[in-house]
Amino acid sequence: MDTVPEPGNGLAEMAVELCRNEYDSQVVNLTNFTGRPLEVRASLESAGEPWPVEKHVQLRRAATVPTERRDLVADALPPLDGSGLIGLPPFDSQQLWLTIRADGLEPGIHEAKLRLTSMEVIPTVVELPLRITVQDLELPHAVRFCTWTSESGPLGTGRDVVLEDVVAHGVNVLFGKAPKAVCDETGALVGDVDFANTTPPCAATGPRLPPVPEPTGQPERAAAPRGAVEEGICGVPARLGGAHGRPRPRLQGLGPLPYDEPSTPYAETTLDLVEVARLVREADPRIRVYTDPTSGTTMKSVELYRDLIDIWCPSSELLERFGDELLPVARQYGDEVWFYDAAGGAKTLSCLGMYRWRFWHAWNLA
Secondary structure, eight states: OTTOOOTTSSOOOEEEEEOTTOEEEEEEEEEOOSSSOEEEEEEEEEESSOOOHHHHEEEEEOEEEEOTTSOEEEEEOOBOOTTOEEEEOTTOEEEEEEEEEOTTOOSEEEEEEEEEEEOSSSOOEEEEEEEEEEOSOOOOOOSOOOOOOOSSSTTSTTSHHHHHHHHHTTOOOEEOOOOEEEEOTTSOEEEEEEOTTOOOOOTTTOOEEOOSOEEEOOOSTTSOOHHHHHHHHHHHIIIIIGGGOSOOSSOTTBOOOOSSOOOSTTSHHHHHHHHHHHHHHHHOTTSOOEEOOOTTOOHHHHHHHTTTOSEEOOBHHHHHHHHHHHHHHHHHHOSEEOOBOOOTTGGGSOHIIIIIHHHHHHHHHO
16 A cells, blocks of 8 residues: 555556557556545547547446356446546556547647546546657558458347448458358259348448358268359359449459368368369359468478469468478469468457567568
């Protein structure tokens, strides 16, 4: 308790430096030493030259939510309501987040104050200065970014609010619903390919995976679903790409994911991928095929993919193991080269190491 600072002491200025249209977050840890429940009101006001601080700085609280591993993380960041109140249990801490957006702000320095007021008869008031510097510089968005977000569920991109949020966070590769197809035991297509619930292309986001039909009914790879692939792939440009009304030499908004995480050159997924990729090439060479090879992949696997894969997305483990051999092949034969990691419990790991650093690692490998 002797190390607890007095109100107003030890509070440094929050300084943020942004490019045009960039956004960043700052966090303030609030600790209640009163021994009783306490509510604190957070508010913002501009300092110096007036500017619309409420439009560019949003106050949020860290909400504790359960994860699939049955633990708890302070992962959700809902905005504070109109009261601006945040509750502090006795001898406990809560995080107050500030989301700062530079879009629409003129280059220069913009100053504000964060005021924290305890809801007591004799309140404690703490003011924390906020200094935002907007540089006259805009970063190019040249890196593909995917968080493996699906359309279904309460956090799926099928909900507009989720789609808008992930796009605002830089996600520009999304997963769409594939057409459906049924095959008999010989692999022949039964009926028409069903495009009823297929996700249309979205110019605001970029590639969607996977628009390749998902055939059911074929017993094994030997009875390849040629009819489903050929009719489905040939139908994708007309049904999904034709709405744009302009010719496209390559279907930039479509990236089929025939099989997830192929590995050794003898694995069933690897052999399936090679066969289906050949069918896609024959059906419509404009369709770009995506693959994400993972642990177990060797250069023999890579050799099988030559001339068949357009978007190469090896796991980070492969880049560490033999990236010097793999990347030249991927760059020579592919349109784009990505990479991915799928560490378990990612929400409990370092935000810097799992998310922010990845952009710059990809940039350095480009």
